[in-house]
Amino acid sequence: MDLLIELFSEEIPARMAAKAREDLKSMVTQGLVDAGLTYASAGAFSTPRRLTLSVEGLSSESRPVREERKGPRADAPPAALEGFLRSTGLSLDQLERREDKKGVATLYAVLEKPGRRAPEIIAEVLEATIRTFPWPKSMRWGSGTLKWVRPLHSILCLLSDESGAHVVPMSVDGITSTNTTEGHRFLSKGRFPVTGFDDYAVKLKRAHVVLDQAEREAAILQGAQNLAFAAGLELVEDRGLLTEIAGLVEWPVPLMGRIAEGFLHLPPEVLQTSMKEHQKFFSVKNPRTGRIEAFVTVANTETVDQGATILKGNLKVLGARLSDARFFWDNDLRVAKAGMGEWLEGLRPVTFHNKLGSQADRITRIEALARDIAPLVGADADVAARAARLAKADLRSAMVGEFPELQGKMGRYYALEAGETPEVANAARDHYSPLGPTDTVPTDPVSVAVALADKIDTLTGFWAIDEKPTGSKDPFALRRAALGVIRLVLGNGLTIGLSKLILSGFDKNREAVALINARWVEAGNPMTAVDMDPTVTSADLLAFFHDRLKVFLKDQGIRHDVIDACLALPGNDDLTLLVKRAEALAAFLKSEDGPNLLQGFKRANTILTQAEQKDGVEYSYGADIKFAETDAERALFAALDAAEKSITPAMRAEDFPAAMAAMATLRAPIDAFFTATQINADNPILRRNRLNLLHRIRAICSGVADLTRIEG
Structure with missing residues (x-):
């Protein structure tokens, strides 16, 4: 037998679709198996308005179950005997009496449960799934009590075998199961019956609904690339955006528009981020110049004017968004060309952490650390210190205030506009890297010095105030910072002793903690002083690095015991050597x-x-x-x-x-x-x-x- 389930509702948020597919599949199939049914395969699908599950090779009924329970001794007190009878639902004359080798008689209950038909089980499992579905957010509507991510309109629940297709009878909060569904909201009219999954998928496509998320993604990507190629341009691929857009449309129709000339001077990152965050547009660049000159939007319908009206509306909204971005850019350039002093001063009242001071305090520490680290990585100490001084200035810019994900990237542009050298400007962009296991590792010596200083300051600072990761909790992303240090060292083949860097970071953070505590004392509200033994704390932080290194190297096929064997020897703070x-x-x-x-x-x-x-x-x-x-x-x-x-x-x-x-x-x-x-x-x-x-x-x-x- 084959089972087809569709839960049809108002639009499901795209970010919830992938997990919802997996939840539907796991909850239903596990429920069927727990009830004694077996199946050959299962697949889950979603569009903005439906969750679908197809189960193939489902058994027609559950197997009979024979369960034997050992009860009390035959001469047990009446209360114990009555409790056992209640738990089994049997009477005394239905129990079996058995004697062991010593002649002690014990009562046994033999419970036989006959097999149940699949429709009965399916109805119970599906209702339980719907009522307990783990949406991140759900809602009630009308006068019902059912909660769903958006109002649930219909339930399709169909069993098919050699004899034909049959609706599994069930009802949830007044919504009764049927064998019908409906197609695209605008390009299809009315509901239509289906006889199984293959018939369902074919009829949906005729009704302008592409059921498979992967198929929608492929269609969007191919269509967007074709539009860009035809115009002599190149699509800027974004897998995350592609997945999100495919979760927003049932019948994807890519359309390309041109960006007005007055916005083309904006940095590509600004145009790309603004269009992605506000409009869900793909960026299209000129491969010769690298400029973002066009965009691709994905409509959820076909129109008689081939999308001209849709593009006109999108261009109007996009113009307003990009006008804001141009305003931010122009105002930021004024501050940048004046040396960014206004932004640096603006970081003084911005608290980094109440025990570690402001962002300005932190920049001072990073600057001093970068000066210490520079000779170890082949960088000029003065240039590294200058880069560290300016690297976070863009945090006070209007553009980064609007798009925080552009921090660093905008810092590079502003540093160049301020007349700084490319080394200093690149350090502003690169010092946050690497942010993850696949992120690019900076290689320019100045960028490496500032990136290491930034991460060492973070780690030693939070270690100094005893704010370490615990279990799965890591609110200050210290594991990521440690991995960043490891990848910077290994990626650049640096032979430096981490212990020296850690002690340098602790020295600067101890001074900061002492100074901040003194300020609090003056204000009549002293903080609890941190009693820190630098040697012990440095060893603890180095051990944390070693734990992160084990995780990093495990992914590369090196066993933890091999690392332990090498860690036991002197020089284990030189990660490259290790x-x-x-x-x-x-x-x-x-x-x-x-x-x-x-x-x-x-x-x-x-x-x-x-x-x-x-x-x-x-x-x-x-x-x-x-x-x-x-x-x-x-x-x-x-x-x-x-x-x-x-x-x-x-x-x-x-x-x-x-x-x-x-x-x-x-x-x-x-x-x-x-x-x-x-x-x-x-x-x-x-x-x-x-x-x-x-x-x-x-x-x-x-x-x-x-x-x-x-x-x-």
């Missing part, structure tokens, strides 16, 4: 020699550790080859000497693959040694010498990574 070591170790463990050598190392470490604990001494005073008795023992001495000569310079040169390769040569000698040699010999001199030899194995291998932390 990752190189981890990558080499991960590759080594995937090689043929890796797992075998690891087992040999662990065997040596276990024997040595047990002997040291038993004897109360440390066997680390140097093994002597003159006490070697077997060829395998002498071969291991030679192999350890050769490996040490190779590993030591390789580690000094940070050539970790070479160090791992040298360590791999120990695999065969260690295996042969354990096969041919008794470690705990009767002769105490031989035993001591061999335990000291095991110490050499542990010491040499542990110089590359702490292999005791590797699992398996």
